[in-house]
Amino acid sequence: MEKSMTMRKWFWVWEFDKEETWLNEMAMNGWLLESVSFAAYHFVRCEPGTYSIRLEMHPADEEYVSFMEETGAEYIGRMMMWMYFRKKVEDGPFDLFSDIDSRIAHLDRIGKLLQIVGVANLVIGVANAIGPTRLGWINLLCATLLMYGLGRIHGKKEALEKERMLHE
Amino acid sequence: MAEMMALTEATYYILLSLVRPQHGYGIMQQTEALSHGRVHLAAGTLYGALNTLCDKGWIIQLPVEDGSRRKEYRLTEQGRSVLLAEMKRLRELVDNGERILRGE
Numbered sequence: 001m002e003k004s005m006t007m008r009k010w011f012w013v014w015e016f017d018k019e020e021t022w023l024n025e026m027a028m029n030g031w032l033l034e035s036v037s038f039a040a041y042h043f044v045r046c047e048p049g050t051y052s053i054r055l056e057m058h059p060a061d062e063e064y065v066s067f068m069e070e071t072g073a074e075y076i077g078r079m080m081m082w083m084y085f086r087k088k089v090e091d092g093p094f095d096l097f098s099d100i101d102s103r104i105a106h107l108d109r110i111g112k113l114l115q116i117v118g119v120a121n122l123v124i125g126v127a128n129a130i131g132p133t134r135l136g137w138i139n140l141l142c143a144t145l146l147m148y149g150l151g152r153i154h155g156k157k158e159a160l161e162k163e164r165m166l167h168e
Numbered sequence: 169m170a171e172m173m174a175l176t177e178a179t180y181y182i183l184l185s186l187v188r189p190q191h192g193y194g195i196m197q198q199t200e201a202l203s204h205g206r207v208h209l210a211a212g213t214l215y216g217a218l219n220t221l222c223d224k225g226w227i228i229q230l231p232v233e234d235g236s237r238r239k240e241y242r243l244t245e246q247g248r249s250v251l252l253a254e255m256k257r258l259r260e261l262v263d264n265g266e267r268i269l270r271g272e
Contacts, residue, residue, distance in 0.1 A: 056212060058212075063239075064215060066237050067192055067215050067239075068211050070191070070192055070193045070237075070238060071192065071193050071196060071211045072193075073211065093208065095208075095210040095212075096210050096211060096212035097213050098178065098208055098209055098210035099176060099177070099178050099213055101176060102210075102212060102213040102216055102217075105216060106212075168176050168177060
């Protein structure tokens with residue numbers, strides 16, 4: 001039986017919860033996330049269902065990593081702005097966020113980044129479209145996609161804010 | 169004005185845990201013990217809250233001892249008065265609830 005494998009898979013930023021669910025399903029099936037690289041996930045064999053995986057958009061932060069390790073989580077690695085952690089199921093429940101406010105703050109971080117990159121693409125796209133290169137449409141396409149992503153993040157945030165009116 | 173607003177459960181228990189110096193994992197454990205397992209602080213939530221509370225001056229980070237990577241925090245005088253004000257507010261909520269449900 002194979003001991004390790006690599007899977008190529010693409011998730012959009014706004015699908016981070018889908019990505020997390022998929023990684024946990026892999027762990028349920030005996031494949032534990034070992035490291036991440038661009039659009040690729042490297043797994044090793046594990047006892048099915050012994051680990052939980054969590055991911056979070058967080059700027060590079062050594063302090064945060066050691067804080068997480070202090071609480072019993074293992075740092076798997078980072079890809080772009082995303083940090084991946086795992087924790088043994090027997091060491092207790094594993095969540096990164098335990099209240100609505102911090103979930104909203106996380107979505108805000110993601111939204112802010114999408115907005116910056118989206119606006120940059122829009123500006124470059126418009127500049128190129130009227131310039132000599134005529135390649136501006138690529139940036140405009142990117143900007144459209146990022147704005148769509150921003151809409152998806154905003155939708156998730158609105159649902160949480162509604163909840164926040166009644167609970168914390 | 170913001171100082172008069174209700175604290176979240178997480179903030180309340182973090183402040184309460186820091187009456188004595190405590191590190192992050194200690195705060196999580198103490199909160200669970202105090203609330204008999206009802207309130208669970210996730211690491212990401214706690215980390216963000218500790219930074220915010222330090223910025224507000226309600227808690228301070230203690231100097232790190234040699235050979236230890238764990239950071240300890242402690243409640244400040246300002247944090248203590250925030251905590252006392254919150255307890256007063258909570259008492260009022262419960263008192264009002266009891267009084268009205270008793271039909272006075």
